[in-house]
Amino acid sequence: MAQTRYDQRVRVFVEVRGGPDDWQEAEDRFDRHGWPVRAHHPAGQGPLGDAVTPDPGTRVYEIEVRLFGIAKGCDQGAAERVRKAARAARLEAYVLRAEPLHRDRETRSRWRVIDARRRRRALRSPWRRHVASWALARGSYDADGLVTGPAGQALRLARAGHGAHASTVAVRPLDGMWKDSRRRWPEEEGERRAFLAVAWALVAPVALVCAVHTGPAGRWFWGAGAAVGVAGAARAGRRLFPDGRMVGTVVVLAVSGFFTAGGLGLAGSDGWTPSDAFTTLLVVGVLSGLWLLVRQWTWGEWVTWAVPLVVTLLVSTFLAAGSVLHALYADALDLSSSDLDVPPVWQFLAALKLLSVLAYVLLVPAWWGVARHRHHFYATPGERTNVILHALVFVVILTFTGGFALDSAGRAAQRTKAAAARGEEPPPYFGVEPSWTCVRTTTAPARIPGEGPALDPDRPYLLINVADGTAVLWDQITGEPLKLPADKAWLLPAEPGGGGCG
Structure with missing residues (x-):
């Protein structure tokens, strides 16, 4: 299916060898990719002339490659796409020359066509004269029609075709650009410079926030980063405006100062932390990279990307639904997952926590989107690189989530053991809330069946949970779990600190 959306147009001269059959195959490939063929000539003729060695079995095509991405480097991106298309078709084709076709648009004033007769009648009226300007601005004299361009051209465009009644038509401006005699950048160039100005305005505030929250050694580094950001x-x-360089400098520095005041809390707010700044930049960067990637996808790429990603997320969700974090936490305490018996809502929250870590893994496809947007040679569309990237994302997702799950559950178990050893109240972990308790038995402790060390009713134990009729305790002396039948014991709350239960 031909591509209908694109950002850049590049004129490419392609030398195709092999005779009529290969020429037809090349034309079919060009049409399949949505690259119009502007002309073709035998080798040694046409725009390139004798720069190409004459050969009756060779033809030079002049095609227009349309692709996404920035203007810088689009010629290289177009040449690489043609090379890969020829290789996929097993054609002997060579890119001879590639040159971008820059077609940026001027920023023009817009004008609304008005009825000049009604306007003149209003000016002749003694009382309507005072509100004529207000009525003009609110559109009381508007007629059907919109024109663009400088003031003189706009009036001529509005009156074109009216013949003898041309004087009955006039225009009113819809913006203030017609008053400004300074030049303006074209549309895309102006947007690019505005984006760079905003990005640079954020560098100094972020660097200063990091400098405030770091040590003396790090302040020199972040201070230098702030100086670079200001410069x-x-x-x-x-470079923001074609004229008025000082005005642009003042505007951008003022915006940077506003962000700095907000980031450091000088305006009465709480200010930023390095974590806030990093998280914000990460989220914005990932979303931007993913958007740059997704907007370039064809139907084939949607299938090759979406299927592995959906399968990975389904596998991760299935594993998380079984409460991987709870199972690892129990294993670190020498327990089984059934000993915890966590409510479903906490299992769901643990699953969400595990899946939220996948956001960091999205840095890989986000970077791929940025690389494709900037026409990096390794990121041009190609089947081999896509397969490699899909496999890499799958492996990284599983590795990253597995490492996070092990680290999270292991740290929680270690905190629980350390709190038990010190006699302190341990922190909860996704619905598991250990608490100190005294155990009173209905019979002699030696006669009660159970697992773990011998029960001592004179000292408190850490109650992990009561599941399936079994009280799961943690012995702070031996550092081992103790399991007792819940119907053979009374559990009474105890104060933390390792005090007695006598």
């Missing part, structure tokens, strides 16, 4: 913001401001 970059000033340079981006000078």
Whole structure:
């Protein structure tokens, strides 16, 4: 299916060898990719002339490659796409020359066509004269029609085709650009410079926030980063407008100062922390990279990307539904997952926590989207690189989530053991809330069946949970779990600190 959306157009001269059959195959491939063939000539003729060695079995095609991404490097990206298309078709084809076709648009004033006769009648009226300007601005004299361009051209465009009644038509501006005699950047160039100005305006605030929350050694590093940010913001401001460089510099530095005041809490707010700044930049970067990637996908890429990603998420969800975090936590305490008997709501929250870690893994496809947008040679569309990247994302997702689950559950178990050894109240972990308790038995402790060390009713134990009629305790002396039948013991709350239960 031909591609209908694109950002850049590149004129590419392609030398195709092999004769009529290969020429037809090349034209079919060009059409399949949505690359119009503008012209073709025998080798040695056409725009390139004798720069190409004459050969009756060779033809030079002039095609227009349309692709996504920025303008810088789009010629290289177009040449790489043609090379891969020829290789996939097993054609002997060579890119001879590639040159971008820059077609940026001017920023023009917009004008609304108005009825000049009604306007003149209003000006002749003694009382309507005072509100004529207000009525004009709110559109009381508007007629059907919209024109663009400088003031003189806009009036001529509005009156074109009216013949003898041309004087009955006039225009009113819809913006203030017609008053400004300074030049303006074209649309895409202006957007690019505005984006760079905002990005540079954020560098210094983020660096200063990190400098405030770091040690003396790190302050030199982040201070240097802030200085670079100020210099970059000033340079981006000078390039923001074609004229009025000082105005642009002041505007961008003022925006940077506003962000700095908010980040450091100088405006009465709490300010930022390095974690807040990092998380914000990470989220914005990942979302931007994923958008740059997704907007370039064809139907084939949707299938090859979506299927592995959905399968991975389903596998992760299935594992998380079994409460991987709870199972690992129990294993670290020498227990089984059935000993915890956590309510379903906490299992669901543990699953969400495990799945939320996958956001960091999305850095891989996000970077791939940025690389494709910037036409990096390794990121041009190709079946081999896509397969490798899919496998890499799958492995990284499982490795990262597995490592996080082991680390999270292991740390929680260690905190529980350390709190038990010190006689302190341990922290909860996704519905598991250990608490100190005294055990009173209905019969002699030696006659009660159970697992673990011998029960001593004179000292408290850490109650982990009561599941399936079994009280699961933790012995702070031996550092081992103790399991007793719940119907053979009374569990009374105890104060933390390792005091007696006598």
